[in-house]
Amino acid sequence: MTPPDAQSNRWSDLDRPPLNTAALRRGLLRPGALWTSLDVVEETGSTNTDLAARVAGAASGNPLAEGAVLVAEVQNAGRGRLDRVWTAPPRSGLFLSVYLAPTEVPVERWGWLPLLTGVAAATGLARAAGVDMALKWPNDLLVSVDGAERKTGGILAERAGDGVVVGLGINVSLRAGELPAPTAGSLALAGAVSLDRETLLRGVLRSLEHWYGEWRAAGGDAARSGLQAAYAAGCATLDRSVRAELPGDRSVVGQAVAVDGDGRLILATDDGLQQPVSAGDIVHLRGAAGGLV
Known part of the structure; x- marks a missing residue:
């Protein structure tokens, strides 16, 4: 008989052990590194x-340092684009948000941050x-399952204070x-090979620290930093017939031929x-298996 508290027990699924916060901090929080703090919470609505809220709450007092990382073992109200809900069983994925403040980069180039996170x-x-892995413009991560493209991750970037909170959700061990x-x-x-x-x-x-550092050192220039070429090389949307569903209930059908310097x-x-x-x-009107993606 399953104990009544099995759903809330952090070891209820032995194939999905909890994250070791101390070990993660030892491996990621180094002097001079981008990452300045890392917290893991058992459950939350949305890490973004x-x-x-931490950024807003710190605005009048001690500002939240760039490089803050927040990870949740489970999200019960995770959000994607257009406020779509993102949910998954506890400890079955990676659900995290990071705070980036590239104040030396022109704001008009900040639109590359979700694409950078994808790369x-x-x-x-x-x-x-x-x-x-493959990228679907603008914010999806794809894998191949039985020969078909499947979404395994999504990215959501939102302005917060003087910077941007970038959220990332990845399905790891979902059956x-x-x-x-x-x-x-x-x-x-x-x-x-590893879960x-x-x-x-x-x-x-x-990887995010590396690409963010390259992009920031180039003043947010996606071409000079190599980001534009890297995105194009990994983008499954390019050279495909696609339908773009635009704001205002409009749509455009065409061949995806490039990602320009503005992303x-x-x-x-x-x-x-x-x-x-x-x-x-x-x-994607013609997916890897002939279907829609």
Whole structure:
């Protein structure tokens, strides 16, 4: 018989052990490093909401240092773009937010931060989990499950104080019956060689520190920092027929031909025009298995 408190017991699923906060701090919080604090909470609504509240609460007193990291073992009200809900079983993924304040970079270049986070997460996870990752413009991480593209992660960036809170959710050990949608996937289902969340988290944050440092050193110039080329190389949206669902119930269909210096997706439409898209949902009209993504 299952104990009545099994759902809340932090060791109720032995395949999903809790994160070791002390070990993570030892590995990531170093003098001169980007990461300045790291907290792990058992449960919260949204790490983005919580970290943004810390930024706002510290505005009048002791400012929150750039590089703060907040991780949750479970989110019960995680948010994606357009306020879509992101939920998963406890300790089945990585649910985190970081505070970045690139004040020396022109604000008009800050739109690259979610794309930068995508590149960092994809490269960090590919190394740590041994899984091929791809990017779907503007903020999704894809893996291949049984030959089909599946979303295994998402990114949400929001202004907070003098900086930006960037949230990242990654499905790590979700089993087929736990997926929230048929288009979802996980590192486990993609054949990851490691599902150790501490290893994965360290890999993602170290990769993010590297790419953020390169981008910031280049004054936010995505081309000069190598970020634009890295994003294009890993973007599954490029060279695909897509439908861009835009604000105001508009849509544009075309061939995704480039990501420009401002991080916009450039579509070549049937009328011979090139349409830049700065915000919207993208549907891959011909997915890896011939379906829609």
